[in-house]
Amino acid sequence: MIEMKKFFTHFTAAIGALSALVTLISWLNSIASTCYVIIVSLVILLLSTGYATVQIWPKKKLSIQLQPALKITIENGDLFEKKGVIVIPVNEYFDTIVDNKIIAENTVHGIFITKYFRTRIKDLDDKISDALAGISPIEETNRLPAKQKKYPLGTCASISEGGNDYILLAFAHFDHNNHAHIETNEYETIIQGLMHNLEYIANNRPVYMPLFGTGQSGVPKTAQRILSYILGSIDFNYPISLPAGLNIVIKDITKHNINLSGIKDLWKVYKS
Numbered sequence: 001m002i003e004m005k006k007f008f009t010h011f012t013a014a015i016g017a018l019s020a021l022v023t024l025i026s027w028l029n030s031i032a033s034t035c036y037v038i039i040v041s042l043v044i045l046l047l048s049t050g051y052a053t054v055q056i057w058p059k060k061k062l063s064i065q066l067q068p069a070l071k072i073t074i075e076n077g078d079l080f081e082k083k084g085v086i087v088i089p090v091n092e093y094f095d096t097i098v099d100n101k102i103i104a105e106n107t108v109h110g111i112f113i114t115k116y117f118r119t120r121i122k123d124l125d126d127k128i129s130d131a132l133a134g135i136s137p138i139e140e141t142n143r144l145p146a147k148q149k150k151y152p153l154g155t156c157a158s159i160s161e162g163g164n165d166y167i168l169l170a171f172a173h174f175d176h177n178n179h180a181h182i183e184t185n186e187y188e189t190i191i192q193g194l195m196h197n198l199e200y201i202a203n204n205r206p207v208y209m210p211l212f213g214t215g216q217s218g219v220p221k222t223a224q225r226i227l228s229y230i231l232g233s234i235d236f237n238y239p240i241s242l243p244a245g246l247n248i249v250i251k252d253i254t255k256h257n258i259n260l261s262g263i264k265d266l267w268k269v270y271k272s
Helices: 002-029 033-056 106-116 122-130 184-201 224-234 260-271
Strands: 060-065 071-078 084-092 156-161 164-176 207-209 242-252
Touching: 033 224, 060 224, 060 260, 071 224, 084 184, 106 122, 106 242, 122 156, 156 184, 164 184, 164 224, 184 242, 224 242
Parallel strands: 071 242, 084 164, 084 207, 207 242
Antiparallel strands: 060 071, 156 164
């Protein structure tokens, strides 16, 4: 219903503009034959329909100047094809066992480990330990063979691999059954922790991150609302400078029913 309303808004605007132009040309040339009027009317209808269709066609990329020194691009794509600083959401223990019990192989966390450290788990564990040195865990538990130290959500561990810097972000709690979960009111704190770390790490490199919360962490909101909330949380944060931009990369954006045109319209109203 909303898309049809937008279609007719663009459609009538195009008809109005084209009709005014044609009327002016007709008046200047004193042409008003019936044949001419029919042909021109059909052309106006076709052009207006085409224009309105293009305007509401699902977009796969959107850029927003969120702050003076922060441009955010939302795009369809594969996070692991990007080069620069890449954010990987992990659990609060920074686990590295991909067995579909502790870490599922189809999550961003699981894909990252399998793709780059399948035969080098010890190397990954050492890099994570070095990155977390100086950060105190909030609890130590007995959950062998998984990791024991639990860190606050929003904690970041930066590791280098293959020319990229990967920011492992503690995004989800793990219960005693290794089920990931997160409270909605924790989301903003996590985003703030991430932004604080990115300012120090990114320098002049682009930053890429997935859409957090649409997977196994189970944030009880639609992908559209999660995306809007992320943008709002970043915007309400203190001024952030990421010269090369922040990119939210979503695999198969249409599958998540994300309407980038709606995000664009909402942000225009919000910023006006």
